[in-house]
Amino acid sequence: MFINPISLLIPPGTSLASGAGTILLSISAPTAGLPGHADPVAPILLVLVLIAIGAALGGKAMRWVGQPAVLGELLVGMLIANIGYALHEPILTVIREGETISQIVTLALQNALTLPEAVHQILPPGNNTERLAAALAGPMAPVAVSVYSFVDLLSRIAVIVLLFLVGLETDIGEMKKVGWPSFLVAMVGVVAPFLLGLGAMALLMPEAPLQKDIFIGAILTATSVGITARVFRDLRQAHRTEARIILGAAVIDDVLGLLILAVVSALVVTGTISLVSISWITLKAVVFLVGSISVGLWLAPRLVRRIARLKIENLKLLFGLGFAFVLAWLANLSGLATIIGAFAAGLILESFFDKELEGHSLRDLLSPIESLIVPVFFVLMGTQVKLETFADPKVTLIAVALTVAAIAGKLVAGLGCSPKLDRLSVGIGMMPRGEVGLIFAGIGKGLGVVSDAVFSAVVIMVMVTTLLTPPLLKITLARSRPAA
């Protein structure tokens, strides 16, 4: 193990003597270099504390005006990141870019580029690109990348914990009862936005080929259930039938989304559809869902009873989270979202876990962890709302059309459930697109069927549907009486 921190501080070719200044400098300002106790976790500690303070104050302020706390977390993230960007603050400029940063770093490492060179290869020329390249050229770049990467991964674990908790509070028998309405909501919620998006694009850009319109229609079919699940928790309405229908529909939507992506990508690239690959994708997703739940319901109690004899400290928390992580990993392996696996893990353990093992309930044990890390996910989601995207009139026009199609399509989906339920809340709950819509749009961009203007419009659509969901759900849920 050869540790050579000085070599990073002294440019190649510099003599040892002229490096002395660097060493003393770095000792007197240890965050700038490696010697002394410059712990790379130090800036992350500060960022986590700032996120926690921001989330607590934002959540508090929103509850004060009667809104769900999650809206405050989104808005605080949006404010901090856009102010930081305006002030040319490198760490916030990097965090605001979101997932693009991972792609820039990977490209730079694989093709032996500097970070600014990789920025210019991935992003189109423009003011935003120059500003990001400048942030990634400065001395703070390694710190900024390391902070972004850690906070991003922590936030992904956070939303896995959130959906695991939602699963732990959901009775699997009750879920089965809503199977049919969930299926209808998911199907309508895929078909309606697809047709509306396709129609809107055909009207706005009549000269574009049909396969472009099809791809953009497909982007609008996504559902990202994290926000909705959190709003139901914030408003203490997670027990409602509407919440279960939305969760079930989101699971089905995740499978449908995989298929749609495969179909439209194949259509664009080859003009045909491979039935073998489509069947394989469907098979893997369905095998995971049916298999994990049926095997899990049989295996998990037996496993727990055996392990319980080992008398491992904190077994309940360790086994619970470990089970959720393994199912999240398996879901990802079969092409589904990690949160779908975490939700399935929660459904399975809900049926027996707290009866089998003594001590505090798993939900109580997870509660402090939830309160620490879940806000990180929503603050980070907020940081990725780029206010300057709303300034381009050409983009705004497409964005308005896509947003209207996206909202109307999912509101119609609410009609898939019984009129005795609050169909409007179900429709609104299906609205947020989140990262799923962005992944679709990114692939379309790579295939050349999504232009820069349409991509920016999709980003605006995702941001608007995300930010609108908490306040709208708050209004509709307060109006209607619980059905249970």
Added chain:
Amino acid sequence: MFINPISLLIPPGTSLASGAGTILLSISAPTAGLPGHADPVAPILLVLVLIAIGAALGGKAMRWVGQPAVLGELLVGMLIANIGYALHEPILTVIREGETISQIVTLALQNALTLPEAVHQILPPGNNTERLAAALAGPMAPVAVSVYSFVDLLSRIAVIVLLFLVGLETDIGEMKKVGWPSFLVAMVGVVAPFLLGLGAMALLMPEAPLQKDIFIGAILTATSVGITARVFRDLRQAHRTEARIILGAAVIDDVLGLLILAVVSALVVTGTISLVSISWITLKAVVFLVGSISVGLWLAPRLVRRIARLKIENLKLLFGLGFAFVLAWLANLSGLATIIGAFAAGLILESFFDKELEGHSLRDLLSPIESLIVPVFFVLMGTQVKLETFADPKVTLIAVALTVAAIAGKLVAGLGCSPKLDRLSVGIGMMPRGEVGLIFAGIGKGLGVVSDAVFSAVVIMVMVTTLLTPPLLKITLARSRPAA
């Protein structure tokens, strides 16, 4: 926000049509590429579960043979990483390198190199270097780097939480009582290993210049208190006077270590010592220690009382951890280790926090978090024990001399406290060098006064003192009666 995952999958110059195979491939195996739901957190989930299972089994096995659980975690880490390395498993090969990976990545990004090129610039030619370069050349390299980086940062947060807990269980008045013996133990524990190390090197390498011997003596003065603190917790002896003396001595040792590093670096580079920079380093460290504790004891209760009125959910846990993180960050800013700041934060809150705020005690709230993440630190420390380093006879000879000097020097330090106490346990508790010794050795290597052979010997010395401490402390603490 321009997401273009496909561009990473299709090499430049490839036509869109030939990229189609890549897309379908990556959809059918989403972990290989970005499309679909390939969540970058998925491999980390699996690694965390494996670490948790390994730590639980290792800890259980050690307790079964009457040893502290931490020894099991170290050994499990050592076994898994060395087996993975033997089997050419890329992720474990990368994790085993430890902090060198961050330096390789930083160098590659700043100088536009590929990762294997950066490996060859940082590490000396050899079998180990080739194997690491191969692991970082393959398709798993981005995953391996991302897993290492996340787990490393998480483990740094873990040891901060551990020392914060130790502080929370330590009465500040009792700490003041052991001020004098702690100071004596720290001073003897610096002077004795320094002289022994210097003497050993003068005997083994009589031709080397004196400044080399001085630097190597300085490396032996470090103390890393994480392992010892954990062993006292594992054995439920954390209340003993010996534990407090060791903690106090470790804090003083951290300040002394900073000074020694500055003095010997200046001696080697310029041949003189700058009194101004030495005074500045001392001033910053002392101002932090005295300032944070005195201001903290005055400010923290007033702050808590004000914030308590806001009725923020989970305030106790959020404020407690946030306070620890801020003091860890401040400690790092003043040149000290983050864990020193976290320990100071614990000392401050111990005096009033649980009396001021109702609900579960902060220690109880932190307990599930401790059990989840603290083992990550010790398993990761274990993974960095490279068994093949013990094979080189030339290195082993120097290593034996340094290890004997390192152990004897710290055992003598135990004489700094009263003969009524268990002086042997105090000496053993001061033994582990941990990352502090490695940082010193790395700087010496950069300055050209630590050869590759001596560096490897230092690594062995660090590994041996770390692995010996838990079983030796177990024996001596069981023999002596608690003094309290």
